[in-house]
Amino acid sequence: MIPARYEASRFPGKLLQDLNGKTVIRRTYEAAKETDLFDEVYVVTDSDKIEEEVTGFGGKTIRSKKEHDCGSDRLAEAVENLDVDVVVNVQGDEPFIDRDSLAKLLLVFREDETKVVDLASLKVALAQSDEITNPNNVKVITDKDNFAMYFSRFPIPYPRDNEAPMTYFKHIGIYAFRKQALLDFHNLPMLPLEATEKIEAIRFLEYGKKIKMVETSMQTIGIDTPEDLEKARQLMDS
Template structure:
Protein backbone atom coordinates (compact mmCIF):
# COMPACT_ATOMS: atom_id res chain seq x y z
CA UNK A 1 0.00 0.00 0.00
CA UNK A 2 1.57 3.28 -1.13
CA UNK A 3 0.80 6.22 1.14
CA UNK A 4 1.63 9.83 0.27
CA UNK A 5 1.04 13.10 2.11
CA UNK A 6 0.06 16.30 0.33
CA UNK A 7 0.00 19.74 1.91
CA UNK A 8 -2.26 22.19 0.02
CA UNK A 9 -0.95 25.71 0.47
CA UNK A 10 -2.58 28.96 -0.64
CA UNK A 11 -0.81 32.28 -0.23
CA UNK A 12 -3.90 34.50 -0.25
CA UNK A 13 -5.80 33.17 2.77
CA UNK A 14 -9.00 35.13 3.43
CA UNK A 15 -8.74 35.69 7.19
CA UNK A 16 -4.96 35.96 7.46
CA UNK A 17 -3.23 36.65 4.10
CA UNK A 18 0.26 35.15 3.71
CA UNK A 19 -0.17 33.26 6.99
CA UNK A 20 1.85 30.27 5.72
CA UNK A 21 4.87 32.50 5.15
CA UNK A 22 4.80 34.02 8.64
CA UNK A 23 7.79 33.23 10.79
CA UNK A 24 7.22 30.84 13.65
CA UNK A 25 10.47 30.64 15.57
CA UNK A 26 13.25 30.21 13.01
CA UNK A 27 11.08 28.83 10.18
CA UNK A 28 7.95 29.77 8.27
CA UNK A 29 4.64 28.11 9.18
CA UNK A 30 4.59 26.09 5.94
CA UNK A 31 8.11 24.77 6.51
CA UNK A 32 7.21 23.63 10.01
CA UNK A 33 4.25 21.76 8.56
CA UNK A 34 6.29 20.17 5.77
CA UNK A 35 9.29 19.24 7.91
CA UNK A 36 7.15 17.77 10.68
CA UNK A 37 5.12 15.73 8.19
CA UNK A 38 8.28 14.27 6.68
CA UNK A 39 9.68 13.62 10.17
CA UNK A 40 6.79 11.27 11.01
CA UNK A 41 8.34 8.66 8.71
CA UNK A 42 4.86 7.43 7.73
CA UNK A 43 4.85 8.43 4.08
CA UNK A 44 6.47 7.19 0.90
CA UNK A 45 6.47 10.78 -0.37
CA UNK A 46 5.46 14.23 0.93
CA UNK A 47 4.59 17.19 -1.32
CA UNK A 48 3.41 20.76 -0.89
CA UNK A 49 0.83 21.61 -3.56
CA UNK A 50 0.49 25.34 -4.15
CA UNK A 51 -0.55 28.08 -6.55
CA UNK A 52 2.10 30.42 -5.15
CA UNK A 53 5.64 30.76 -6.48
CA UNK A 54 6.62 32.24 -3.11
CA UNK A 55 5.52 29.11 -1.23
CA UNK A 56 6.88 26.81 -3.95
CA UNK A 57 10.30 28.46 -3.73
CA UNK A 58 10.23 28.40 0.08
CA UNK A 59 9.90 24.62 0.02
CA UNK A 60 12.20 23.63 -2.85
CA UNK A 61 14.95 26.05 -1.76
CA UNK A 62 15.01 24.18 1.55
CA UNK A 63 15.33 20.74 -0.10
CA UNK A 64 11.61 19.97 0.03
CA UNK A 65 9.26 18.72 -2.69
CA UNK A 66 6.54 20.96 -4.12
CA UNK A 67 4.11 20.94 -7.03
CA UNK A 68 2.61 23.99 -8.73
CA UNK A 69 -1.12 23.79 -9.40
CA UNK A 70 -2.08 24.19 -13.04
CA UNK A 71 -5.56 25.56 -12.36
CA UNK A 72 -7.43 27.65 -9.79
CA UNK A 73 -9.08 25.52 -7.11
CA UNK A 74 -11.85 26.13 -4.59
CA UNK A 75 -10.48 23.72 -1.97
CA UNK A 76 -7.35 21.95 -0.85
CA UNK A 77 -8.86 18.62 -1.84
CA UNK A 78 -9.40 19.86 -5.40
CA UNK A 79 -5.79 21.02 -5.49
CA UNK A 80 -4.49 17.64 -4.34
CA UNK A 81 -6.73 15.71 -6.72
CA UNK A 82 -5.14 17.48 -9.68
CA UNK A 83 -1.71 16.44 -8.43
CA UNK A 84 -2.54 12.73 -7.96
CA UNK A 85 -4.42 11.95 -11.19
CA UNK A 86 -1.44 10.20 -12.75
CA UNK A 87 0.31 9.23 -9.52
CA UNK A 88 0.61 5.63 -8.33
CA UNK A 89 -0.80 5.96 -4.82
CA UNK A 90 -3.35 4.08 -2.71
CA UNK A 91 -3.94 6.33 0.31
CA UNK A 92 -3.64 10.11 0.14
CA UNK A 93 -3.30 12.16 3.32
CA UNK A 94 -4.20 15.85 3.24
CA UNK A 95 -2.25 17.75 5.88
CA UNK A 96 -3.34 21.38 6.11
CA UNK A 97 -0.55 23.86 5.57
CA UNK A 98 -1.57 25.85 8.64
CA UNK A 99 -1.08 22.89 11.02
CA UNK A 100 2.61 23.40 11.96
CA UNK A 101 2.56 20.99 14.94
CA UNK A 102 2.01 17.79 12.97
CA UNK A 103 2.97 14.68 14.95
CA UNK A 104 3.36 10.99 14.14
CA UNK A 105 0.83 9.65 16.67
CA UNK A 106 -2.38 11.20 15.29
CA UNK A 107 -1.45 10.45 11.68
CA UNK A 108 -0.59 6.87 12.56
CA UNK A 109 -4.03 6.43 14.14
CA UNK A 110 -5.64 7.93 11.04
CA UNK A 111 -3.81 5.57 8.68
CA UNK A 112 -4.70 2.57 10.85
CA UNK A 113 -8.33 3.11 9.79
CA UNK A 114 -7.34 1.94 6.30
CA UNK A 115 -4.81 -0.75 7.18
CA UNK A 116 -7.41 -2.37 9.47
CA UNK A 117 -10.18 -2.09 6.85
CA UNK A 118 -9.84 -5.48 5.12
CA UNK A 119 -13.01 -4.98 3.06
CA UNK A 120 -12.03 -1.49 1.85
CA UNK A 121 -15.34 -0.03 3.02
CA UNK A 122 -13.96 3.19 4.48
CA UNK A 123 -13.34 5.82 1.81
CA UNK A 124 -12.48 8.92 3.84
CA UNK A 125 -11.22 9.47 7.39
CA UNK A 126 -10.32 12.53 9.42
CA UNK A 127 -9.21 13.68 12.86
CA UNK A 128 -11.03 15.41 15.70
CA UNK A 129 -10.31 16.40 19.26
CA UNK A 130 -12.44 17.11 22.32
CA UNK A 131 -13.16 20.80 22.92
CA UNK A 132 -13.39 22.05 26.50
CA UNK A 133 -13.10 25.86 26.32
CA UNK A 134 -16.47 27.54 25.75
CA UNK A 135 -14.98 30.48 23.83
CA UNK A 136 -13.61 28.10 21.19
CA UNK A 137 -16.81 26.03 21.08
CA UNK A 138 -18.71 29.24 20.22
CA UNK A 139 -16.05 30.56 17.80
CA UNK A 140 -17.05 30.19 14.12
CA UNK A 141 -13.38 29.84 13.17
CA UNK A 142 -13.43 26.41 14.84
CA UNK A 143 -15.27 23.74 12.86
CA UNK A 144 -17.26 21.35 15.03
CA UNK A 145 -18.32 17.81 14.12
CA UNK A 146 -21.11 15.56 15.41
CA UNK A 147 -20.68 11.79 15.11
CA UNK A 148 -22.76 8.62 15.46
CA UNK A 149 -21.97 5.79 17.87
CA UNK A 150 -19.64 4.22 15.28
CA UNK A 151 -17.64 7.47 15.02
CA UNK A 152 -18.93 8.26 11.53
CA UNK A 153 -19.54 11.95 10.87
CA UNK A 154 -23.13 13.21 10.93
CA UNK A 155 -22.53 16.92 10.39
CA UNK A 156 -19.78 19.53 10.31
CA UNK A 157 -20.59 23.13 11.23
CA UNK A 158 -19.12 26.41 12.39
CA UNK A 159 -22.14 26.69 14.69
CA UNK A 160 -22.32 25.00 18.09
CA UNK A 161 -23.23 21.35 17.49
CA UNK A 162 -24.82 19.68 19.27
CA UNK A 163 -26.82 22.57 20.68
CA UNK A 164 -27.12 22.06 24.48
CA UNK A 165 -30.92 22.33 24.75
CA UNK A 166 -30.89 20.00 27.72
CA UNK A 167 -28.71 21.24 30.54
CA UNK A 168 -28.77 17.79 32.15
CA UNK A 169 -27.15 15.93 29.23
CA UNK A 170 -23.41 15.32 29.25
CA UNK A 171 -22.52 17.04 25.99
CA UNK A 172 -19.21 16.36 24.26
CA UNK A 173 -17.96 18.78 21.64
CA UNK A 174 -15.46 17.79 18.99
CA UNK A 175 -13.31 20.12 16.94
CA UNK A 176 -12.62 18.91 13.42
CA UNK A 177 -8.90 18.94 12.72
CA UNK A 178 -8.32 19.57 9.02
CA UNK A 179 -6.26 16.44 8.37
CA UNK A 180 -7.87 13.94 5.98
CA UNK A 181 -7.00 10.56 4.52
CA UNK A 182 -8.64 9.29 1.34
CA UNK A 183 -8.57 6.34 -0.95
CA UNK A 184 -7.39 7.77 -4.26
CA UNK A 185 -10.66 7.17 -6.10
CA UNK A 186 -12.71 8.76 -3.32
CA UNK A 187 -10.73 11.98 -3.71
CA UNK A 188 -11.07 11.93 -7.49
CA UNK A 189 -14.82 11.40 -7.08
CA UNK A 190 -14.95 14.44 -4.80
CA UNK A 191 -13.62 16.69 -7.55
CA UNK A 192 -16.16 15.42 -10.06
CA UNK A 193 -19.06 16.58 -7.84
CA UNK A 194 -20.40 20.13 -7.84
CA UNK A 195 -20.07 22.19 -4.69
CA UNK A 196 -23.02 21.36 -2.47
CA UNK A 197 -25.43 23.73 -0.65
CA UNK A 198 -24.13 23.13 2.88
CA UNK A 199 -20.54 23.31 1.68
CA UNK A 200 -21.21 26.70 0.09
CA UNK A 201 -23.02 28.01 3.15
CA UNK A 202 -20.49 26.87 5.76
CA UNK A 203 -17.31 27.01 3.65
CA UNK A 204 -16.42 23.51 4.88
CA UNK A 205 -15.30 21.30 2.01
CA UNK A 206 -15.86 17.91 3.66
CA UNK A 207 -19.60 18.61 3.73
CA UNK A 208 -19.51 17.73 0.03
CA UNK A 209 -18.83 14.12 1.00
CA UNK A 210 -21.75 14.02 3.43
CA UNK A 211 -24.12 15.62 0.94
CA UNK A 212 -23.17 12.91 -1.54
CA UNK A 213 -23.77 10.11 0.96
CA UNK A 214 -20.14 9.42 1.93
CA UNK A 215 -19.51 9.54 5.71
CA UNK A 216 -16.10 10.31 7.16
CA UNK A 217 -14.68 7.92 9.74
CA UNK A 218 -13.61 10.20 12.58
CA UNK A 219 -10.61 9.44 14.77
CA UNK A 220 -10.22 11.05 18.18
CA UNK A 221 -6.76 12.33 18.87
CA UNK A 222 -4.98 14.36 21.50
CA UNK A 223 -4.34 18.05 21.01
CA UNK A 224 -2.21 18.59 17.91
CA UNK A 225 -1.16 22.17 18.56
CA UNK A 226 -2.54 25.35 17.03
CA UNK A 227 -4.13 25.81 13.61
CA UNK A 228 -3.03 29.17 12.21
CA UNK A 229 -6.16 31.05 11.10
CA UNK A 230 -5.57 34.44 12.73
CA UNK A 231 -2.72 36.54 14.08
CA UNK A 232 -3.85 35.57 17.56
CA UNK A 233 -3.36 31.91 16.59
CA UNK A 234 0.18 32.71 15.46
CA UNK A 235 0.89 34.26 18.85
CA UNK A 236 -0.51 31.17 20.60
CA UNK A 237 1.62 28.96 18.35
CA UNK A 238 4.75 30.94 19.19
CA UNK A 239 4.10 30.39 22.89
CA UNK A 240 3.52 26.68 22.35
CA UNK A 241 6.68 26.39 20.25
Protein backbone atom coordinates (compact mmCIF):
# COMPACT_ATOMS: atom_id res chain seq x y z
CA MET A 1 0.00 0.00 0.00
CA ILE A 2 1.34 3.42 -1.02
CA PRO A 3 -0.46 6.25 0.82
CA ALA A 4 -0.45 9.31 -1.42
CA ARG A 5 -1.70 12.78 -0.50
CA TYR A 6 -1.60 15.66 -2.95
CA GLU A 7 -1.51 18.43 -0.34
CA ALA A 8 1.83 17.69 1.30
CA SER A 9 2.56 20.50 3.75
CA ARG A 10 6.15 21.20 2.73
CA PHE A 11 5.90 20.43 -0.99
CA PRO A 12 2.32 20.35 -2.35
CA GLY A 13 1.93 18.25 -5.48
CA LYS A 14 5.34 16.64 -5.07
CA LEU A 15 4.10 13.18 -6.09
CA LEU A 16 3.16 14.50 -9.52
CA GLN A 17 6.49 16.22 -10.10
CA ASP A 18 8.67 14.95 -12.94
CA LEU A 19 11.49 12.63 -11.93
CA ASN A 20 13.50 12.03 -15.08
CA GLY A 21 10.58 11.35 -17.40
CA LYS A 22 8.05 9.88 -14.97
CA THR A 23 6.17 11.26 -11.98
CA VAL A 24 7.43 10.56 -8.47
CA ILE A 25 4.38 8.43 -7.65
CA ARG A 26 4.84 6.38 -10.83
CA ARG A 27 8.51 5.77 -10.00
CA THR A 28 7.51 4.59 -6.52
CA TYR A 29 4.68 2.37 -7.74
CA GLU A 30 6.80 0.73 -10.43
CA ALA A 31 9.67 0.20 -7.98
CA ALA A 32 7.30 -1.59 -5.58
CA LYS A 33 5.93 -3.76 -8.38
CA GLU A 34 9.40 -4.64 -9.65
CA THR A 35 10.43 -6.10 -6.29
CA ASP A 36 8.07 -9.02 -7.11
CA LEU A 37 7.40 -9.42 -3.37
CA PHE A 38 3.72 -8.53 -3.25
CA ASP A 39 0.47 -10.09 -4.39
CA GLU A 40 -0.95 -6.63 -5.08
CA VAL A 41 0.29 -3.04 -5.07
CA TYR A 42 -2.15 -0.15 -4.57
CA VAL A 43 -1.88 3.61 -4.30
CA VAL A 44 -4.26 4.85 -1.59
CA THR A 45 -5.25 8.44 -2.22
CA ASP A 46 -7.92 11.08 -1.64
CA SER A 47 -6.82 13.05 -4.70
CA ASP A 48 -8.47 13.07 -8.13
CA LYS A 49 -5.19 14.16 -9.72
CA ILE A 50 -3.17 11.32 -8.21
CA GLU A 51 -5.86 8.76 -9.00
CA GLU A 52 -5.96 9.91 -12.64
CA GLU A 53 -2.18 9.71 -12.89
CA VAL A 54 -1.95 6.19 -11.44
CA THR A 55 -4.83 4.70 -13.43
CA GLY A 56 -3.43 6.45 -16.49
CA PHE A 57 -0.22 4.40 -16.41
CA GLY A 58 -2.10 1.20 -15.54
CA GLY A 59 -1.65 1.21 -11.77
CA LYS A 60 -4.24 0.23 -9.17
CA THR A 61 -5.77 2.67 -6.72
CA ILE A 62 -8.00 2.60 -3.66
CA ARG A 63 -9.85 5.80 -3.00
CA SER A 64 -9.52 7.12 0.55
CA LYS A 65 -12.82 8.71 1.51
CA LYS A 66 -11.88 10.34 4.79
CA GLU A 67 -9.51 12.90 6.19
CA HIS A 68 -6.75 11.19 8.14
CA ASP A 69 -4.07 12.29 10.59
CA CYS A 70 -1.42 9.91 9.24
CA GLY A 71 -0.69 7.32 6.58
CA SER A 72 -1.47 4.38 8.88
CA ASP A 73 -5.04 5.64 9.35
CA ARG A 74 -5.42 5.98 5.59
CA LEU A 75 -4.20 2.41 5.06
CA ALA A 76 -6.50 1.05 7.77
CA GLU A 77 -9.49 2.43 5.89
CA ALA A 78 -8.17 0.92 2.64
CA VAL A 79 -7.60 -2.63 3.94
CA GLU A 80 -10.63 -2.93 6.21
CA ASN A 81 -12.61 -4.98 3.71
CA LEU A 82 -9.71 -6.67 1.91
CA ASP A 83 -8.74 -10.32 2.49
CA VAL A 84 -5.07 -9.76 3.37
CA ASP A 85 -2.65 -11.08 5.98
CA VAL A 86 0.23 -8.60 5.90
CA VAL A 87 0.19 -5.01 4.65
CA VAL A 88 3.38 -3.14 3.78
CA ASN A 89 3.40 0.65 3.87
CA VAL A 90 5.70 2.21 1.25
CA GLN A 91 5.77 6.01 1.23
CA GLY A 92 4.76 7.58 -2.07
CA ASP A 93 7.71 9.98 -2.02
CA GLU A 94 10.41 7.29 -1.74
CA PRO A 95 11.01 5.93 -5.26
CA PHE A 96 14.36 4.31 -4.40
CA ILE A 97 12.96 1.17 -2.82
CA ASP A 98 15.40 -1.41 -1.48
CA ARG A 99 14.11 -4.90 -2.31
CA ASP A 100 16.34 -6.70 0.18
CA SER A 101 15.10 -4.59 3.10
CA LEU A 102 11.45 -5.20 2.21
CA ALA A 103 12.14 -8.92 1.86
CA LYS A 104 13.61 -8.95 5.38
CA LEU A 105 10.44 -7.33 6.74
CA LEU A 106 8.26 -10.01 5.16
CA LEU A 107 10.57 -12.75 6.43
CA VAL A 108 9.76 -11.63 10.00
CA PHE A 109 6.18 -12.81 9.53
CA ARG A 110 7.10 -16.04 7.77
CA GLU A 111 9.32 -16.96 10.72
CA ASP A 112 6.84 -15.81 13.38
CA GLU A 113 5.11 -19.16 13.94
CA THR A 114 3.48 -18.10 17.22
CA LYS A 115 2.28 -14.80 15.73
CA VAL A 116 3.63 -12.58 18.50
CA VAL A 117 4.78 -9.87 16.05
CA ASP A 118 2.18 -7.21 15.33
CA LEU A 119 4.31 -5.19 12.94
CA ALA A 120 7.87 -4.93 11.68
CA SER A 121 9.92 -1.92 10.69
CA LEU A 122 13.46 -0.91 9.71
CA LYS A 123 16.38 0.72 11.50
CA VAL A 124 19.74 1.94 10.25
CA ALA A 125 22.86 2.77 12.24
CA LEU A 126 23.77 6.45 12.67
CA ALA A 127 27.45 7.36 12.59
CA GLN A 128 27.63 11.15 12.82
CA SER A 129 26.87 13.06 16.02
CA ASP A 130 24.79 15.65 14.17
CA GLU A 131 22.62 12.83 12.77
CA ILE A 132 22.11 11.46 16.28
CA THR A 133 21.08 14.83 17.73
CA ASN A 134 18.91 15.86 14.76
CA PRO A 135 15.26 15.73 15.95
CA ASN A 136 14.12 14.98 12.40
CA ASN A 137 15.85 11.60 12.75
CA VAL A 138 13.65 9.40 14.92
CA LYS A 139 15.80 7.13 17.08
CA VAL A 140 14.80 3.67 18.27
CA ILE A 141 16.06 1.41 21.03
CA THR A 142 15.35 -2.33 21.14
CA ASP A 143 15.59 -5.23 23.55
CA LYS A 144 17.94 -8.19 23.03
CA ASP A 145 15.48 -9.78 20.59
CA ASN A 146 15.19 -6.61 18.48
CA PHE A 147 11.72 -5.69 19.66
CA ALA A 148 11.27 -1.93 19.88
CA MET A 149 11.29 -0.50 23.41
CA TYR A 150 10.88 3.18 22.52
CA PHE A 151 11.16 5.75 19.75
CA SER A 152 12.28 9.35 20.29
CA ARG A 153 13.48 12.46 18.53
CA PHE A 154 15.94 12.82 21.40
CA PRO A 155 19.16 10.76 21.39
CA ILE A 156 18.34 7.55 23.26
CA PRO A 157 19.90 6.16 25.32
CA TYR A 158 21.37 9.26 26.91
CA PRO A 159 25.23 8.97 26.98
CA ARG A 160 25.79 9.75 30.64
CA ASP A 161 29.54 9.11 30.77
CA ASN A 162 30.37 8.84 27.05
CA GLU A 163 32.39 5.69 27.74
CA ALA A 164 29.93 2.86 27.20
CA PRO A 165 30.01 1.57 23.59
CA MET A 166 26.68 2.32 21.95
CA THR A 167 25.34 2.31 18.41
CA TYR A 168 22.46 4.68 17.76
CA PHE A 169 19.78 3.67 15.29
CA LYS A 170 17.49 5.76 13.12
CA HIS A 171 13.97 4.48 12.53
CA ILE A 172 13.05 4.24 8.85
CA GLY A 173 9.29 4.66 8.52
CA ILE A 174 8.61 1.65 6.32
CA TYR A 175 6.26 -0.78 8.05
CA ALA A 176 4.84 -4.24 7.55
CA PHE A 177 1.63 -4.77 9.58
CA ARG A 178 -0.61 -7.63 10.43
CA LYS A 179 -3.99 -6.43 9.23
CA GLN A 180 -5.50 -6.48 12.73
CA ALA A 181 -2.68 -4.33 14.16
CA LEU A 182 -3.39 -1.71 11.51
CA LEU A 183 -7.11 -1.73 12.27
CA ASP A 184 -6.42 -1.51 16.00
CA PHE A 185 -4.17 1.52 15.45
CA HIS A 186 -6.94 3.30 13.59
CA ASN A 187 -9.52 2.60 16.30
CA LEU A 188 -7.37 3.47 19.33
CA PRO A 189 -7.04 7.10 20.46
CA MET A 190 -3.71 8.89 20.61
CA LEU A 191 -2.06 8.83 24.04
CA PRO A 192 0.34 11.36 25.65
CA LEU A 193 3.67 9.90 24.55
CA GLU A 194 2.71 9.84 20.87
CA ALA A 195 1.21 13.31 21.16
CA THR A 196 4.40 14.65 22.74
CA GLU A 197 6.93 13.12 20.35
CA LYS A 198 4.70 13.25 17.23
CA ILE A 199 5.78 9.70 16.30
CA GLU A 200 2.92 7.40 15.31
CA ALA A 201 4.90 4.20 16.03
CA ILE A 202 4.71 5.05 19.72
CA ARG A 203 0.95 4.42 19.71
CA PHE A 204 1.57 0.74 19.06
CA LEU A 205 3.94 0.54 22.03
CA GLU A 206 1.60 2.43 24.33
CA TYR A 207 -1.09 -0.17 23.63
CA GLY A 208 1.25 -3.14 24.08
CA LYS A 209 1.84 -4.08 20.44
CA LYS A 210 5.07 -5.89 19.52
CA ILE A 211 7.24 -4.18 16.91
CA LYS A 212 10.10 -6.23 15.48
CA MET A 213 12.93 -4.04 14.21
CA VAL A 214 15.08 -5.18 11.30
CA GLU A 215 18.51 -3.63 10.76
CA THR A 216 19.35 -2.48 7.26
CA SER A 217 22.06 -0.46 5.55
CA MET A 218 19.42 1.11 3.32
CA GLN A 219 19.60 4.89 3.05
CA THR A 220 16.22 6.24 2.04
CA ILE A 221 15.79 9.31 -0.12
CA GLY A 222 12.44 10.82 0.72
CA ILE A 223 11.31 13.73 -1.43
CA ASP A 224 10.06 16.32 1.07
CA THR A 225 11.30 19.51 -0.60
CA PRO A 226 12.16 20.80 -4.11
CA GLU A 227 15.82 20.40 -3.11
CA ASP A 228 15.23 16.70 -2.36
CA LEU A 229 13.65 16.30 -5.79
CA GLU A 230 16.72 17.75 -7.45
CA LYS A 231 18.96 15.36 -5.47
CA ALA A 232 16.78 12.46 -6.59
CA ARG A 233 17.11 13.55 -10.22
CA GLN A 234 20.87 13.69 -9.88
CA LEU A 235 20.97 10.26 -8.24
CA MET A 236 18.86 8.75 -11.00
CA ASP A 237 21.12 10.35 -13.61
CA SER A 238 24.15 8.75 -12.00
